[in-house]
Amino acid sequence: MQAAHGVEGFLYPNEVELQWSILIVLYPYITGLVAGAFILASLERVFKVEAVKPTYRLALLTALAFLLVAPLPLQLHLGHPERSLEMYLTPHRSSAMAMFGFVYLWYLMVVLLLEIWLDYRKDIVQLSKTTRGPVGWIYKALTLGSSNVSEGALRADDRIGYIVTVIGIPSAFLLHGYVGFIFGSIKANPWWSTPLMPIVFLFSAMVSGIAAVMILYMVSTWMRKKPLDTRCVDTIAKYLFYAFVIDFSLEMLDLIHRIYEADESFHTLDFMVQTRLYMSQVVLQIMLGTVAPLAVLAATQLWTFTEAVRQRLYFASGVLTLIGIFAMRWNVVIGGQLFSKSFLGYTSYKMEFAHREGLLAAIALMILPFLLLWGLVKLLPPWPENEAKA
Amino acid sequence: MRITFRDAAHLIRLVVVVLIAIAAFAGLRSLMVPETFGQYGHYRGAALEENRQRAVSFAGRQACAECHDAVVEAKKPGKHANVGCEACHGPQAKHAEDPSLKPVKPDSATLCARCHEKNSAKPRGFPQVAAKEHNAGMACADCHQPHQPKI
Numbered sequence: 001m002q003a004a005h006g007v008e009g010f011l012y013p014n015e016v017e018l019q020w021s022i023l024i025v026l027y028p029y030i031t032g033l034v035a036g037a038f039i040l041a042s043l044e045r046v047f048k049v050e051a052v053k054p055t056y057r058l059a060l061l062t063a064l065a066f067l068l069v070a071p072l073p074l075q076l077h078l079g080h081p082e083r084s085l086e087m088y089l090t091p092h093r094s095s096a097m098a099m100f101g102f103v104y105l106w107y108l109m110v111v112l113l114l115e116i117w118l119d120y121r122k123d124i125v126q127l128s129k130t131t132r133g134p135v136g137w138i139y140k141a142l143t144l145g146s147s148n149v150s151e152g153a154l155r156a157d158d159r160i161g162y163i164v165t166v167i168g169i170p171s172a173f174l175l176h177g178y179v180g181f182i183f184g185s186i187k188a189n190p191w192w193s194t195p196l197m198p199i200v201f202l203f204s205a206m207v208s209g210i211a212a213v214m215i216l217y218m219v220s221t222w223m224r225k226k227p228l229d230t231r232c233v234d235t236i237a238k239y240l241f242y243a244f245v246i247d248f249s250l251e252m253l254d255l256i257h258r259i260y261e262a263d264e265s266f267h268t269l270d271f272m273v274q275t276r277l278y279m280s281q282v283v284l285q286i287m288l289g290t291v292a293p294l295a296v297l298a299a300t301q302l303w304t305f306t307e308a309v310r311q312r313l314y315f316a317s318g319v320l321t322l323i324g325i326f327a328m329r330w331n332v333v334i335g336g337q338l339f340s341k342s343f344l345g346y347t348s349y350k351m352e353f354a355h356r357e358g359l360l361a362a363i364a365l366m367i368l369p370f371l372l373l374w375g376l377v378k379l380l381p382p383w384p385e386n387e388a389k390a
Numbered sequence: 391m392r393i394t395f396r397d398a399a400h401l402i403r404l405v406v407v408v409l410i411a412i413a414a415f416a417g418l419r420s421l422m423v424p425e426t427f428g429q430y431g432h433y434r435g436a437a438l439e440e441n442r443q444r445a446v447s448f449a450g451r452q453a454c455a456e457c458h459d460a461v462v463e464a465k466k467p468g469k470h471a472n473v474g475c476e477a478c479h480g481p482q483a484k485h486a487e488d489p490s491l492k493p494v495k496p497d498s499a500t501l502c503a504r505c506h507e508k509n510s511a512k513p514r515g516f517p518q519v520a521a522k523e524h525n526a527g528m529a530c531a532d533c534h535q536p537h538q539p540k541i
Contacts, residue, residue: 010510010511011510011511012511013509013511085418085422086422089415089418089419089422090419090422090423092432094432105415109408109411114404117404121400143400144400144403144404144407145403146399146400146403148396148397148399148400150397152393152394152396152397153396153397153398153399153400155393155397156393156397156398156401157401159393160401342511
């Protein structure tokens with residue numbers, strides 16, 4: 001058949017070209033970072049893990065920056081900017097995809113914005129008094145006209161904030177579980193259709209979000225030339241390790257289940273993993289992105305290293321983790337479209353470059369949350385030394 | 391120490407902001423959802439009437455047979471017997487109303503390929519050719535009779 005597409009064997013005509021591009025890879029990747037970052041923040045708030053406190057606010061702002069960008073790959077993929085608002089404003093329960101508006105607005109409005117506002121309120125009130133110009137107006141608007149930061153008011157904030165976080169944890173699970181559900185519920189596609197999918201997505205989200213916040217915390221501390229709180233990164237690395245062990249076990253469980261069950265799709269999928277997905281699945285996702293960082297993290301738990309060595313090991317394992325989870329999203333989204341429903345043929349994905357759904361757009365979308373985070377950090381400094389004194 | 395009403399005053403402002411946001415959501419939503427949406431099902435009810443109002447463009451096989459009965463007879467023994475006239479010739483309601491409006495003859499080189507271009511996803515028994523190799527741009531109708539597709 002058409003050699004330009006790298007098509008092999010037997011394919012139905014509508015399977016030759018991939019409909020879900022790299023942008024659809026970015027969507028679960030970015031929402032995963034949101035959910036993971038929020039869960040790390042809730043460790044401090046709800047589970048009272050005091051050691052990760054220096055990253056609490058940074059994790060919340062990271063979650064917000066990425067959440068604001070999360071729907072953009074979908075918007076870009078769908079086209080039709082004149083109809084883009086409908087995705088948020090006309091959600092309904094008739095299909096998993098159409099639920100997006102409910103899930104997204106609930107998480108953004110009810111959970112993240114509320115929690116950030118309640119946590120920062122004292123800082124916002126102080127900054128609104130000391131800052132002039134347009135930025136000062138933003139702070140004034142954010143105070144909602146109330147500068148009451150009395151002890152009782154702050155205690156009220158704290159109590160409501162706690163409730164919001166408690167609601168937020170299942171909401172973060174819902175957000176990413178939902179994204180996994182979209183894939184897991186497609187019964188026509190054996191690569192996707194498994195009830196484990198939402199759970200695997202969830203744990204991989206926690207892994208990527210924790211790794212991202214850890215790296216952001218390290219890089220931002222180095223950039224500000226401040227001493228790194230080693231106890232904090234030790235604790236984050238420990239939780240990263242735990243979450244990763246669960247994530248890896250679940251993925252292996254899925255794999256073993258597939259191998260043992262060996263249903264009619266197995267040979268096709270197995271061949272795909274051995275050939276077209278070998279680089280991205282076996283090398284990048286499993287070896288480099290999972291086994292390597294897990295081994296490094298396990299080593300830091302088993303043996304004692306100096307602080308400087310530990311920090312480097314954490315950093316390296318964090319970067320590998322982020323690459324590995326990206327590869328996992330890639331393998332799910334792209335891999336699920338490479339084989340024919342007839343199980344007799346394969347196509348290949350040719351990524352565009354300067355195109356609405358090309359590599360350039362994907363790179364821009366991955367840079368955007370960092371720019372937003374930079375702006376948010378300027379507006380609402382998350383550093384422990386800036387926290388408004390009681 | 392108990393939290394007094396004064397301590398929670400800013401939270402009431404927050405509730406007001408949230409209520410305004412919900413009202414804005416509901417307002418925008420009601421503007422965006424078409425009025426007749428959901429009238430009969432998960433679609434715009436008025437779409438049925440709008441479709442009914444559209445001008446008819448297909449005449450239908452019976453109308454064709456009224457004048458072109460010879461062609462219908464010629465088609466009967468062939469494999470294309472059940473292929474509608476307008477499937478190849480396009481919608482011809484205007485021609486049926488005013489026969490002096492002559493329809494354009496379809497270009498067989500592209501028309502036939504729509505069904506008969508070789509594709510491994512098609513059933514093996516279905517007649518199909520790789521047009522480039524088979525006729526190199528020649529019109530199919532030069533050799534085949536579309537109404538009785540044999541050479």
